Amino acid sequence: MAKDVEVAENPGEFSAKDYHDPPPAPLIDVEELGKWSFYRALIAEFIATLLFLYITVLTVIGYKSQTDPSKNSDACGGVGILGIAWAFGGMIFILVYCTAGISGGHINPAVTFGLFLGRKVSLIRALLYMVAQCLGAICGCGLVKAFQKAYYTRYGGGANELSSGYSKGTGLGAEIIGTFVLVYTVFSATDPKRNARDSHVPVLAPLPIGFAVFMVHLATIPITGTGINPARSFGAAVIYNKDKAWDDQWIFWVGPFIGAAIAAFYHQYILRAAAIKALGSFRSNA
Template sequence: MSFYRTWSRPTAQLWEPILPEFIRGVIMEFMGSLLFLFTSVGTVVFSCNTSGSLSAGGQATATCSLDESRVTVIAFSFGIAIFTMIYLVAPFSGGHLNPAVTVGLLVGCRITLLRAVFFIPAQLAGATVGVGLVKAVSKTNYAISGGGANALAGGATLGGAWTMETVLTFGLMIIVMMATDSGRSRVASHVPVLAPLAIGLWVFLSHLVAIPIDGCSINPARTFGAAVVSHNWAQHWLYWVGPLAGAIIAGIFYSIVMEPIAVDIVDPDAYPVKLPHFPGQGTMRERNWQSLKEEIANADNDIEQNGDEPADSATSSPIARKSRRA
């Protein structure tokens, strides 16, 4: 047996939504999205260095300037916010905080459909409340800044923005898939430890690149929350289609091309089966490793009974040879 990857989804139980750990995961996705949008969009709103004010009709009489220093501050805010929020939320839900990430993990067979169905509304609700709290703090700054809503910059095209969102979300999703791969974590134990940092750095870089083009989304919940509160739905579909396309492509690409395939890299008995930092995402891996060990055991029994060794089977791996020597 040369490959252990199987395209099978973690088993979903109908009663899963009533389990305490599932409920905690949904609540933490809501809370994490709220805090993420409050701090990141708050930076967009309150970093306006302008003397503008509201007219009698409640309209903004000035707009924010977007210079290099402000782009850097906003990008850093989004990167450090997602880094800290994943650190906070991951032990409870995996720390998605992004509908595109949830869909990508679903396509990559890392989570159940039930988790996706419950997590995405929680993320959207949390993002909306987070942006609403930013507006409640200062309606003047909120109006002058445009509410932190995503919008195409002058000269940017829909095709260019779509490409930007798709490519950047693809990169984000690849990093997330690697960070949550329990098979790879056996080979590189530092992967789960550095996961939030790697994700945060990519989000930081993505915002440096995309803010001057379309404000940078790579997270439909971020755009949705800002759109609901600001009532600005211009090209809203773009910030769903682009990130979702990138996440879906990444989920398929990683599962086919990048997923660890050599079962004899490590002894599965020497490493924990699940990633403790990403609950609910180790079910498929656990089943695959268990099936592998059972197949090796059955092959060893056949050898003992028949006295012959198949040339092309799981018994040719170092794991099987080790078990026979033992």
């Protein structure tokens, strides 16, 4: 099997590839606005994020209810941090699997932002995806509150908050690194090079993405409750609407966007050698 792109003896020359990278998405693609497939993708992102928040926030509230000391509940009777992490990672696995062929299965503004920086989606698609994701998150949390208002209010509405004892810098760092792990996994799992050589990769792509979410939650739930998804943090804050949920909201936007940007740069320009390709092309033309 042919090797990946490698710099040849003469600058600007590369060995043959056994895969083809798709062309970069245009920065602004107005034609998308006239296609039903685009609006179908927006609907898919909205519904997927709604379901994601509905199931995961219910899991968080259920755990807090099951272990509430005031109700003489068993401290070990709930699903625990492990169960919450599985809920988040498992739902991402399910929803990415269901929507990947329709919208790409982003379900996260940070993922959309990273893919935009990697020229995988246009600016218009990226912005409207983020709007759909945030609206879906708000509606998902709204459903939880509508069905279990007393529990929702009593147990914090599943909102992300910086835990006591941790500084804002620690929380920001946790969100940056956690989102880097997620977006780096997304780029790796959807890399056309891997798809060309491992026929099972397109089928299993949702699995490493969901597992990355699971692992990050295990590490950062004690610090920030784990955001790594601005829509998840924003939707919970809007419906819960308490000061504590808004105090550190900026961490759950700035951190994920920085982490996504670093992951996009690392994968595209370091691992995939986009910088070397560009330099080689420049030398060749010169």
